[in-house]
């Protein structure tokens with residue numbers, strides 16, 4: 001349901017923005033996926049038809065990775081050039097928001113909702129397993145920002161929740177044979193079961209909407225595994241989906257971005273140590289040409 005939720009979140013976010021920022025209204029959200037419909041081209045064509053002036057490329061990955069946000073941004077700039085739209089829109093970029101307070105609050109709300117489903121006298125006995133999509137170790141080794149930013153989100157969420165439950169961060173959805181970031185979520189579940197943990201709450205921390213890796217991989221595959229290793233209650237939090245707290249956070253992030261009159265975060269211009277790709281961390285036709293942080 002990721003498309004359904006992304007479109008819903010965008011529409012609701014714009015209703016808030018139209019009231020909060022009348023000077024830049026009307027606002028409209030367009031959805032572009034990297035590998036599924038609607039692709040970047042479709043969104044760009046629709047934006048052109050609508051006469052959009054200032055376009056904000058708003059990554060829906062809270063934590064930056066060159067394999068996700070970076071890949072989508074590079075595709076965006078490639079498509080803008082291919083479609084001869086380099087001068088059609090002025091661009092700025094919201095590249096990351098891993099510790100935004102509204103986002104963190106929305107995650108905490110989801111944790112509290114699901115915690116109330118556990119049949120346990122002492123809720124502090126539930127182990128919280130944060131799970132993020134893994135990345136190949138070669139990506140981590142080149143200095144990609146994802147792993148530290150996911151860890152920063154986890155830390156903020158635990159601080160805000162302010163409970164004494166034990167927690168751990170795992171990495172899921174590895175594909176292929178090269179080494180990926182570990183420990184894997186699967187390995188952690190096996191190990192918790194072996195060590196006598198009977199109640200586990202999984203919190204998908206790098207996904208904002210439900211999709212195959214939450215509903216199927218966590219909700220079905222990992223749930224089966226948990227049962228096999230003796231975990232009695234295995235639950236996972238719902239994606240942020242239609243959360244009003246989350247949608248207000250999205251509007252807040254955009255409002256802050258518009259008011260800051262900046263093109264991107266300063267960290268956007270910190271490239272991976274071995275990167276030689278010319279398009280990485282570019283902004284074509286920036287909205288504020290004088291406010292571009294220096295690139296390293």
Ligand code: FES
Nearest residue numbers: 066271272275280
């Ligand atoms: Fe990370 Fe290019 S691959 S900046």
